[in-house]
Amino acid sequence: MKRWYCILPVLLLAGNATLAQRPPSINSPEVKADHSITFRYYARNAQSVIVKGELLTAPVPMTKDTAGIWSVTVPPVKPDIYPYSFVVDNVELADPNNTLIFANERFKRSIVDIPGNEPLVHALQNVPHGKLSYRYYTSTTLGATRTLLVYTPPGFMANGTTKYPVLYLIHGGSDTEETWTKVGRAHFIADNLIAKKLATPMIIVMPYGNVRPRPMPDFTRDMIDDIIPFIQSNYPVLTDSKHRAVAGFSVGGGQTLNIGLTNTDKFGYIAAYAPYTATEEFQKNFSNWSPDAGKINAQVKLFTISVGTEDFLFESVKKNLAMFKEKNIRVKSYIVPGGHTWMNCKQYLATTLQEIFK
Amino acid sequence: MKRWYCILPVLLLAGNATLAQRPPSINSPEVKADHSITFRYYARNAQSVIVKGELLTAPVPMTKDTAGIWSVTVPPVKPDIYPYSFVVDNVELADPNNTLIFANERFKRSIVDIPGNEPLVHALQNVPHGKLSYRYYTSTTLGATRTLLVYTPPGFMANGTTKYPVLYLIHGGSDTEETWTKVGRAHFIADNLIAKKLATPMIIVMPYGNVRPRPMPDFTRDMIDDIIPFIQSNYPVLTDSKHRAVAGFSVGGGQTLNIGLTNTDKFGYIAAYAPYTATEEFQKNFSNWSPDAGKINAQVKLFTISVGTEDFLFESVKKNLAMFKEKNIRVKSYIVPGGHTWMNCKQYLATTLQEIFK
Numbered sequence: 001m002k003r004w005y006c007i008l009p010v011l012l013l014a015g016n017a018t019l020a021q022r023p024p025s026i027n028s029p030e031v032k033a034d035h036s037i038t039f040r041y042y043a044r045n046a047q048s049v050i051v052k053g054e055l056l057t058a059p060v061p062m063t064k065d066t067a068g069i070w071s072v073t074v075p076p077v078k079p080d081i082y083p084y085s086f087v088v089d090n091v092e093l094a095d096p097n098n099t100l101i102f103a104n105e106r107f108k109r110s111i112v113d114i115p116g117n118e119p120l121v122h123a124l125q126n127v128p129h130g131k132l133s134y135r136y137y138t139s140t141t142l143g144a145t146r147t148l149l150v151y152t153p154p155g156f157m158a159n160g161t162t163k164y165p166v167l168y169l170i171h172g173g174s175d176t177e178e179t180w181t182k183v184g185r186a187h188f189i190a191d192n193l194i195a196k197k198l199a200t201p202m203i204i205v206m207p208y209g210n211v212r213p214r215p216m217p218d219f220t221r222d223m224i225d226d227i228i229p230f231i232q233s234n235y236p237v238l239t240d241s242k243h244r245a246v247a248g249f250s251v252g253g254g255q256t257l258n259i260g261l262t263n264t265d266k267f268g269y270i271a272a273y274a275p276y277t278a279t280e281e282f283q284k285n286f287s288n289w290s291p292d293a294g295k296i297n298a299q300v301k302l303f304t305i306s307v308g309t310e311d312f313l314f315e316s317v318k319k320n321l322a323m324f325k326e327k328n329i330r331v332k333s334y335i336v337p338g339g340h341t342w343m344n345c346k347q348y349l350a351t352t353l354q355e356i357f358k
Numbered sequence: 359m360k361r362w363y364c365i366l367p368v369l370l371l372a373g374n375a376t377l378a379q380r381p382p383s384i385n386s387p388e389v390k391a392d393h394s395i396t397f398r399y400y401a402r403n404a405q406s407v408i409v410k411g412e413l414l415t416a417p418v419p420m421t422k423d424t425a426g427i428w429s430v431t432v433p434p435v436k437p438d439i440y441p442y443s444f445v446v447d448n449v450e451l452a453d454p455n456n457t458l459i460f461a462n463e464r465f466k467r468s469i470v471d472i473p474g475n476e477p478l479v480h481a482l483q484n485v486p487h488g489k490l491s492y493r494y495y496t497s498t499t500l501g502a503t504r505t506l507l508v509y510t511p512p513g514f515m516a517n518g519t520t521k522y523p524v525l526y527l528i529h530g531g532s533d534t535e536e537t538w539t540k541v542g543r544a545h546f547i548a549d550n551l552i553a554k555k556l557a558t559p560m561i562i563v564m565p566y567g568n569v570r571p572r573p574m575p576d577f578t579r580d581m582i583d584d585i586i587p588f589i590q591s592n593y594p595v596l597t598d599s600k601h602r603a604v605a606g607f608s609v610g611g612g613q614t615l616n617i618g619l620t621n622t623d624k625f626g627y628i629a630a631y632a633p634y635t636a637t638e639e640f641q642k643n644f645s646n647w648s649p650d651a652g653k654i655n656a657q658v659k660l661f662t663i664s665v666g667t668e669d670f671l672f673e674s675v676k677k678n679l680a681m682f683k684e685k686n687i688r689v690k691s692y693i694v695p696g697g698h699t700w701m702n703c704k705q706y707l708a709t710t711l712q713e714i715f716k
Binding site: 025043045046088089090091092093094095096097099101103104105106107108124126129131132133134135136138145157158159160176187 | 383401403404446447448449450451452453454455457459461462463464465466482484487489490491492493494496503515516517518534545
């Protein structure tokens with residue numbers, strides 16, 4: 001999806017702006033064959049331009065050429081998709097010349113995709129592609145028309161005789177319904193794993209989980225009373241619990257635990273990624289919890305919790321794992337390197353997609 | 359789609375950032391019932407914060423409170439969707455707290471949606487909604503897998519007996535395949551007009567038109583040889599020229615003229631919005647043009663050119679209108695108030711959707 005850049009006539013741009021107001025066309029980020037990256041930014045009068053992000057061990061200053069273009073080339077980086085931003089005279093912003101944006105409510109960052117020598121699991125590969133659809137459903141719980149994204153697998157037939165299992169996949173705390181695809185590339189991960197027959201063809205539903213002011217209880221109701229019925233009315237899906245999964249990251253991981261473990265008759269698979277559980281709802285559901293472990297273990301085919309050892313929630317997640325184990329709930333843990341990042345999220349999802357609906 | 363904002367625990371956010379690095383949660387833009395708008399931005403140490411955009415006659419300075427939050431309330435604005443940006447100590451950026459982004463390759467701006475007292479033609483209304491799908495097609499012309507967006511109307515059946523007409527809709531010069539939906543709300547305009555029976559149910563295909571280095575000839579080939587065949591293989595569509603339309607804005611308007619008028623056997627409807635025609639391709643196709651006007655007028659059911667009187671291309675468009683008329687090509691012009699803006703684009707599209715496939 002990389003764009004090609006060149007000097008385009010400045011008048012081509014939208015808006016009645018004059019030529020003088022428009023910066024020159026700039027190629028940023030430029031990912032080289034050796035996986036080094038050149039970042040560029042035009043600011044004739046800036047005093048300082050810095051690039052920062054999880055791909056760098058520390059922020060890196062850029063230098064200005066005589067045309068007012070700041071740039072820096074950073075050494076080769078491990079292939080992955082990383083967020084980054086520029087800091088221009090102390091003002092943080094997304095790279096104006098990069099169309100790839102981290103979908104988020106509270107910051108604007110860019111993302112850079114460093115391809116692997118062999119295609120990574122999240123890469124756009126030459127395989128059959130599913131369809132990613134933006135749908136609008138009426139939430140009676142929330143009294144609003146809301147957006148969700150639906151991935152249907154390659155070969156999907158809306159009116160066919162094949163019925164599909166469904167994964168409900170929830171983003172992190174200030175993310176949006178687009179973050180799992182724009183940053184997490186969930187649709188490409190599914191395409192690639194389905195092409196290799198490592199994942200079962202499935203529908204993936206990505207709702208918007210930031211229900212306020214009560215994110216946990218109201219979103220659980222929206223999921224059960226509105227989202228699942230909307231999907232079941234509009235797609236040919238299998239409706240028993242063994243063909244329904246819920247997964248989510250961070251706040252969405254906490255929502256996953258709350259939704260899944262209080263509805264084990266409805267979800268045969270529960271996958272929490274670095275779940276954030278310091279919430280009233282989690283306290284309410286699990287602090288004086290006396291679960292019927294035998295029943296839950298019989299209902300839930302697979303319950304997993306994934307976390308990175310550098311994740312700021314690592315200790316909290318370990319406590320939750322211990323709590324679930326102490327209650328004799330069967331839980332599989334994936335403790336991996338890495339932090340509370342979307343680099344890790346993609347790996348967690350790739351693992352889940354290979355484990356569910358088998 | 360307005361999000362609700364409140365003070366969320368800062369730890370909820372993605373990334374291993376510490377609390378100190380995170381700005382407070384901020385509601386911006388806040389659109390009031392009287393259509394005034396409050397913009398907010400957090401910057402404890404900034405010297406100057408300004409909001410600018412086509413909704414303002416001039417940039418407006420913001421003022422800082424003791425918590426470091428800059429804000430300004432601008433007087434009521436005519437309901438519409440407008441781009442805007444902040445300028446912080448001379449650095450222009452999108453509003454970090456607004457998820458609505460102007461999809462563009464060369465700048466990052468936010469958009470603000472001021473609802474009408476009666477719903478506007480582009481508003482998300484309580485009507486049946488079509489589906490907006492992100493699809494991936496192989497371009498043999500360009501040797502790449504490329505993205506396009508496909509709107510299918512409410513009630514669409516992929517394998518049904520109903521076959522649909524198709525509008526191919528092209529963005530402006532530095533826009534992306536998402537600009538017609540993210541900024542132009544083409545899918546909501548179609549939903550609303552179809553619900554009122556003012557538009558015929560149709561498929562709308564929104565490709566990525568910025569083919570470089572030769573945007574015009576190579577994109578024309580991609581359209582004819584790759585995009586149209588992909589749609590015709592994957593959707594139940596009518597394939598005669600009377601059920602195929604092409605429309606586009608600015609550079610995409612120029613592409614529309616080049617694609618449509620050199621393929622009048624394939625496009626029964628051609629709609630150019632503020633077309634940019636100072637291109638080699640336009641010169642090649644139309645400078646020594648001796649068209650068979652009778653044949654073209656018989657093939658093309660409707661050829662329209664729309665432009666605003668304040669558009670920087672207004673004089674150029676008038677010359678092109680005169681040229682087409684001089685060649686006896688039947689062309690309908692819509693000269694309206696307004697500039698080279700996406701506010702105008704939405705109106706141009708709403709007009710086209712009511713005219714085609716009738």
